[in-house]
Amino acid sequence: MMQAFTEERARQVLAEAGLGASPADASLLTLGENAVFALETTVVKVGREHGLWERADRELRVATWLAEHDVPAVRPAEPKALLVAGHPVTVWHRLPPAVRAAGPADLAVLLRRVHALPEPPFALPRRELLGGVERWLRLAGDAIDPADAAYLRARKAGFADAADALVPHLTPGPLHGDALPRNVHITATGPVLVDLETFASDLREHDLVVMALTRDRYGLGADGYAQFASAYGWDVRQWEGCAVLRGARETASCAWVAQHTPGNPHALAEFRLRVASLREEDLSVRWSAL
Structure with a gap:
């Protein structure tokens, strides 16, 4: 039986990823297809299952391509997706606090x-x-x-x-x-x-x-x-x-x-x-x- 993808499970994966920060200090932003955590200077996305690996890797390539075309978009902090305990993990530069809600x-x-x-x-x-x-x-x-x-x-x-x-x-x-x-x-x-x-x-x-x-x-x-x-x-x-x-x-x-x-x-x-x-x-x- 597949293990449920919960916040606790995502934090376990985050700990195994060894990204230099304590998972206990990570703030959970969303939990859906990915668990998205905010660390001090980065945002980490933990994918729900191994099947999302290809999509995670492509997302990093898309971000780099958008940067080349000067499209304002989030930028990767690590160029490659990690695979940790069967979950794809990507690391992103953390954006500054929003000045207002998007419309x-x-x-x-x-x-x-x-x-x-x-x-x-x-x-x-x-x-x-x-x-x-x-x-x-x-x-x-x-x-x-x-x-x-x-x-x-x-x-x-x-x-x-x-x-x-x-x-x-x-x-x-x-x-x-x-x-x-x-x-x-x-x-x-x-x-x-x-x-x-x-x-x-x-x-x-x-x-x-x-x-x-x-x-x-x-x-x-x-x-x-x-x-x-x-x-x-x-x-x-x-x-x-x-x-x-x-x-x-x-x-x-x-x-x-x-x-x-x-x-x-x-x-x-x-x-x-x-x-x-x-x-x-x-x-x-x-x-x-x-």
Whole structure:
């Protein structure tokens, strides 16, 4: 049986990594696909499982490539990913404290810069938005209703086929892949892009649909969304493929929550709410971010 990925487990891995700081002094920032710890001058990301190794290594290469193109983004403190007790570990320079919260327009400005970039000298994957669904459902195990898992698998298959048939409005190319204001850090010199692990080369509309879904499901106000669309220069909701990518992301978002349900009643309740809202096609149901 796979060992649960908890804060305690992540701290054990951090200790084994031998990065010169006491894990007891590390501050946990987030716990999801990675456990992210802040040390005195660095930030350390501990991946949930060995299968995330390739993605962790690519994230470091993306960060170096963005630096070469002067795109404000987090910079690696170590050039290579470590593999510690079966978990990928990456080390990053710690950013100074944020001067304010990031807003939709800050994100849009950074996306415009990313979307103007050519392909990097290394291969980026397609944005397999639904690629993690099976793994997340597997990690959920018996914590979720098998009927809900089967529903998401069927929904995944339908949206995967529909997405393959889309005709883009924007020129395909490099994109962030998880374009949310929470992945922007505001320093005294401006916004900085963080969490680069989902970088891909695909339909750039993927990055814009995220905020459209945030407006519909997570309560982003109309004014905030208007600021985002204005700063980017185009509203993805005008594109006929928007509903397809939006539905695919909803499916992936449900499955992502599933992996947190073992031993987490809050995650289980949120998972059930999300799946029910999809089954009932109820767009008025608001989801909560974990």
